[in-house]
Amino acid sequence: MSDSQPHILDRWQIVEPSTAAITFSTTETSPVARWVLDLPSEEPAALARLQSLQTDQQAARIALNDVLERLEQLTSEAAAGESFSIQPDQAAPEEELLDAIAELRGEVSFAPGRPSKLKQIGGEFQAGTDRLFRLLSHLAWVETRHESVFLGRTVVGWSGDTHTLWREDSSSIQQTLHQRNLKLALSTRILYLRILMMSTQAAAKISLLLGSSAGVGSVMVLPIAWRYVNQVLRELDRHRNMIN
Amino acid sequence: MADASEKLYFNGINAVTGDYELALSAEELADMVQGIKDKQFLSELQNKSQSEYPLRPDKSPGDLAEAGWGIIFPENSDPAIQEALSELIAWRRDQAQAEEEEYFKIFAGDDGYRQGDTKDSFLSRHGIGPGMVDPERGVPYYLLLVGSPGEIPFDFQYQLDVQFAVGRIYFNTLQEYANYARSVVTAERDGVALPRRVSLFGVANEDDRATALSSQHLVTPLVTTLQKESDKLAKKGTGWKIDPYMAEAATKSQLSDLLNGGQAPALLFTASHGMGFPLGHIEQMPGQGALLCSDWPGPIDHRGPINRDWYFAAEDLSSEANLLGMIGFTFACYGAGTPQRDEFAKPGKTPNEIAPYPFLAALPTKMLGLSKGGALAIVGHVERAWGYSISWSGVTESITSFEVALRQLMKRFPIGYAIEAFDLRYAELATELTMLIDRREKDKYKLTGTWTAHNDARSYVVLGDPAVRLPTAEKDQTPADRPVIQVKSVTGVAPPPLSPQPQSTFNAEPASTEPSPSVTSALTPDANMVFGSLWGGSDTPKADDEPGPLKKFVERLGDFMVKMLDDTTTLEVDTYVSHDLDQVEYQGGKFVGAKLRVATRVTIDGDTKLCVPQDEDGDIDTELWAIHTAAVQQAQASRAELVKTAIEAGTSLFNLFKPG
Incomplete structure (x- = not known):
């Protein structure tokens, strides 16, 4: 996964099909994206792992909800004459955003041979959105393993049809583990769409930030925005690592 | 007042689980209250609480020529809606402009509600600040909002309603707009003289504290109050008939008789639980806020899903019913509408989504838009309604706002003015709340009680024109049956709550998906090269370019959404079991080598087919059934959220292409 993308999906071992296999049908030939979660052997640890995933997801949702406010803050600073200059205490996503904007407006001159950041951003956007479509348009095949024992498998079509396979003698705690994993996997898929x-x-x-001075259309800054939003989520990863 | 740890119950029942929609201890609730952010608005409300009169004192709120009337559309509203309402607009223009031309206003287009508007931004754009309403300043006292709460948010309505008399209509079809307009105009212009009759429908369910409270301490005293009022009015020749339907008499069939039986009362007051459904449940839109009647045996005698025969929903109201001239008041959770997000989220937590988007309750909406004659207005509650405010802070029956509102209606005051008592109460409680928060009140009882009552008072809204009044027979006038209105056929569907529709958006090729010529004109050469080729094959995007990744992305999203919407007409949930999971394969949409034990098929019209699991003795396998039921609910919720998010993403993307 690219460094510019959040780690929210890293919690599952996701096996994706190739891009060429994209389809919207749900026949047996439909490609699937396998979301496999192998939980720790002790049940409390397994539950704690799921709880941690849920907390990460909530944090990601909150961070996403803050994105526009953060941009608003940048806008206010610009309106107050602080322009788009990078402040010493600027958070990393804003710093990178301003950097990209500066390049977009031709304000930054890079040394010869230095790769264009915009080119990198464009590549990330393409890779990221390709992945998004693969995850959305394929059957989500969610599996829960506990101490490598296969607890349950659910295949979810992108229209919501749900087929679940349970071990006949599964205990209620095992059922809970798979149900929670399933819920988290599907929520994460939606989270990706929210990104x-x-x-x-x-x-x-x-x-809008650029509009008055550069006349840049919104569509063309979509890759920059995509990177910015992902960087905001990446901040969470860094915070989490610091806490841990 | 209850102990802090004792659970507080609210007037909402979850249709699927049969449990209360919300039960919190005072302590838990107090924690939520301390997260209140909107203190600026709270302190602004102090102005209201210090003024007992909403309108300039020399102006009569009962006379539109003095109070004024205006109608507010969202800035992008379909002109066909205004056209469908033209009869009502013309009628109000004549009334409001009888003396002063500026007492009538249409706020549409640039003057309409703009996305993100607050009360302040809207009013300041029209030259108005906080304080008493003076229609000469350009904004009339009576204001009718026309739009879904997705287009004009509930918060805007709450805020505007503090200062003005505000109502709202939103229908799915232009025909209903036309029907409503004709109903109001007929009731006011054509001498409709309904019998002076008020029905009070006080549901009481066994072992249920919420309805025990509302029936004993709200509806019962209201019956007494209204009888006294009627006795006073009788001396002037305008006495009323008070019809109480209490406890076991407050059944669904009784309510059906009242509404469908051809003799609906002029004024109807109900107090009951309102039905709540999980996010995205197929019944949420048609059923949320439906009135749970005394048929429900209560929380102890009945566990599990609520029987459909126990609550009165929009589909129980006949399309042939005639409610012309009626004004209704429903005290019930979600009785008027549902916000998108839970309004009781804990501080620091993102509020849970409780609905795919905010919406008006289907029952009052249907009551207003009936083709033979619709109700004039329904007052109801958005979000959960709180029995707490009936009995609060040591006062057993704190119901003055209800009494005042109903008495004012009986005296033929316009509904928007009649419920000013709720706005004053809201403002007063907000002032108190601001004070408690400012001084960091430690008494959680007090904080909780104040916040609860404050929220309760705020969330009463008028659905319908706020200037309507009961067309009851006046002194010496003979009451008559309701006339049947005739409205010419109006074709067309009003825009959906979430607009623009993604399907049409992405079918609008190629113009809407092409960047405007100026898109990259000011980009640096580098940027043009990178993002230009991201769009198409050349540095500068052109319509006939080979599609680049960005363009492909837009096309794929469009395809995805169109197909998704096409395929979400049914939901299929299957549960299989197997001894050896590793031997099971997934082929053709099923697990081969495993036993299919439970299957559910839900169609878009709510038709549900079930294949129920049985154990070896032929009894229902309750454990598997429970797992499967949870899977069905999760599938519904997940799909609803996916569809909603996809639509939002598509709409946002579409907006990027809009010029300007």
């Missing part, structure tokens, strides 16, 4: 949604809204804001 796109927030990126489009952020793009509109960023183009």
Whole structure:
């Protein structure tokens, strides 16, 4: 996964099909994206792991909800004459965003041979959105393993049809583990879509930031917005690592 | 007042689980209260609480020529809606402009509600600050909002309503707008003289504290109050008939008789639980806020899903019913509408989504838009309604706002003015709350009680024109049956709550998906090269370019959404079991080598087919059934959220392409 993307999906071992296999049908030939979660052997540890995933997801949702406010803050600073200069205490996503904006406006001259950041951003956007479509348009095959024992498997079509396979003698705690894993996996899939949604809204804001001076259209800053939103989520990863 | 640890119950029942929609201890609730952010608005409300009169004192709120009337559309509202309401608009124009031209206003287009508007931004754009309403300043006292709460948020309505008399209508079809307009105009212009009759419908369910409270301490004293009022009015020749339907008499069939039986009362007051459904449940839109009647045996005698025969929903109201001239008041959770997010989220937590988008309750909406004659207005509650405010802070029956509102209606005051008592109460409680928060009140009882009552008072809204009044027979006038209205056919569907529709958006090729010529004009050469080729094959995007990744992305999202919406007409949930999971394969949409034990098929119209699991003795396998039921609920919720998020993403993306 690219460094610019959040680790929210790293919690599962996701096996994706190739891009060429994208389809919207749900026949046996439909490709699947396998979301496999292998939980620790002790049940309390397994539950704690799920709880941790849920906390991460909540944190990601909150961070996403803050994106527009953060951009608003940048806008206010710009309106107050602080322009788009990078402040010493600027958070990393804002710093990178301003950096990209500066390049977009031709304000930054890079040394010869230095790769264009915009090119990198464009590549990330393409890779990220490709992945998004694969995850959305394929059957989500969610498996829970506990101490390598296969607890349950659910196949979810992108229209919501749900087929679940249980071990006949599964205990209620095992059922809980799989149900919670399933819920988290599906929520994460939606979260990925929310990243796109927030990126489009952020793009509109960023183009407003630029609009009066550069006349840049919103669509064209979508890759920059995508990167910014992902960077905001990456901040969570860094915070989490610091806490841990 | 209850002990801090004792659970507080609210007037909402979850249709699926049969449990209360919300039960919190005073302590838990107090924790939530301390997260209140909108203190600026709270302190602004102090102005209201210090003024007992909402309108300039020399102006009569009962006369539109003095109070004024305005109608507010969202800035992008479909002109066809205004056209469908033209009869009502023309009628109000004549009334409000009888003396002063500026006492009538249409706020549409640039003057309409703009996305993100607050009360302040809207009013200041029209030259108005806080304080008493003076229609000469350009904004009339009576204001009708026309739009879904997705277009014009509930918060805007709450805030505006503190200062003005505000109502709202939103229908799914232009025909209903036209029906409503004709109903109001007919009731006021054509001499409708309904019998002076008020029905009070006081549900009481066994072992249920919420309805025990509302029936004993709200509806019963209201019956007494209204009888006294009627006795006074009788001396002037305008006495009323008070019809109470209490406890076991407050059944669904009784309510059906009242509404469908051809003799609906002029004024109807109900107090009951309102039905709540999980996020995205197929019944949420049609059923949320439906009135749970005394048929429900209560929380002890009945556990599990609520029987459909126990609550009165929109579909129970006949399309042939005639409620012309009626004004209703429902005290019930979600009786008027549901916000998108839980309004009781804990501080620091993101509020849970409780609905795919905010919406008005289906029952009052249907009551207003009936083709033979609709109700004029329904007052109801958005979000959960709180029995707490009936009995609060040591006062057993703190119901003055209800009494005042109903008495004012009986005296033929307009509904928007009649419920000013709720706004004053809201403002007063907000002032108290601001003070408690400012001094960091430690008494959680007090903080909780004040916040609860404050929220309760705030969330009463008028659905319908706030200037309507009961068309009851006046002194010496002979009451008559309701006339049947005739409205010419109006074709067309009003825009959905979430607009624009993604399907049409992405079918709008190629113009809407092409960047405007100026998109990259000011980009640096580097940027043009990178993002231009991201869009298409050349540095500068053109319509006939080979699609680049960005363009492909837009096209794929469009395809995805169109197909997704097409495929979400049914939901299939299957549960299989097997001894050896490793030997099971997934082929053709099923697990091969495993036993299919439970299957559910839900169609878009709510039709549900079930294959129920049985154990070896032929009894229902309750454990598996429980797992499967949870899976069905999760599938519904997950799909609803996916669809909603996809629509939001598509809408946002579409907006990027809009010029300007």
